[in-house]
Amino acid sequence: MKDGDALSQDAIDLIENLDDDGMGARTEHFSGAELAGLVRSAASFALARAIESDGNGVVTCADLERALEEVRPALGTQDDVLRVRYPFGISEFSSSVKRIKRDLNRFTAPVLSSSPQLHSLLLVGGGAGAGSTALAAWAAAEASMSGRADYVRFITALDILTAEGGGGDEARATALVERFSEAREMSHSLIVLDDIDQICAGGSKDGYSTIMVSTLRALLRTPPPDATIAKAGGHSKAMSGRKKTMHVIATTSRPDAACVILNELFEETIVVPLLTEANSVQSLITESIDTAVDVDAMSNMIIDQLKEVGCKTVLRLVERAIFTAGIQRDVTSSEALEVILQDFAGDEAMALRVCTV
């Protein structure tokens, strides 16, 4: 491409730029096939422009920038994996959601320190279904899409359990170390540990595995190595001295997590509150479910009955009500919700009795 005068000078400058904003750094995690795809994509933008405006088909810096937006490396980030964790999006139903989103964006922002840094954050759901998983996935996706993180991994208890070596504590600890080792090689990595209680679950009095907790403690105390070489899918590439960052966000649904053992492992904690106001529930439903009707009545009903509730529960209840009204033509969604809420209260009471016994 370069030889045949096919590149403009600004495109050559971008390719030869060895700084953080140059082509080398921005394609650090691209495989050979992905790089070829990037070149083809840039050439197709130049060709389209040539056909439209009778141009010369030379690939410019703007074509390369557009191609960089279009072609994303499979190794580096997991945008699709993250997006399925917040299927209803993230509704800004209250000022606390806006604050948490600002906090998360600040947490994943680049750091000024000249030494490699590891930052850790515990996202605590104020109760089951508060939305901590969705918020952590959203923060990781934002960091990935804005280029603040070039390597993102969403890790669940299942990933650790199914790792080689079976499900024993030592094998799980080794699997966790391996996940961190890969991330530590990358320049700006972000790991989400979803449902940290399950990841660290074990037989000790507090419900955690001593081996898992001490492994996690050691991992969170060890910043990434200060190397100028990073591995990308088995290939090593010079990083022109970029300082490394590693961000770890863990989620938990245990409302007491802010006060128990895991909390002291992390540098920062954010508590995701439950919804307690009908107008917050109303905004959540309106922003999340296009087909919702009777939203006002449904929101009041949910808060009257449950007093405080997580967004996952709200959306599940409303979806079921809409579905029921769809198949029972003589029932409105709010009437369906009334019955569902009564059954829900009965199920909760029964579960409570069983647990007490």
Ligand SMILES: Nc1ncnc2c1ncn2[C@@H]1O[C@H](COP(=O)(O)OP(=O)(O)OP(=O)(O)O)[C@@H](O)[C@H]1O
């Ligand atoms: N502001 C918001 N914050 C979090 N989730 C939201 C928000 N608005 C809408 N949602 C939706 O609510 C759902 C939250 O589910 P999520 O799995 O995150 O809950 P959770 O608290 O992690 O659940 P669990 O306690 O069962 O682990 C997602 O589908 C998400 O798209």
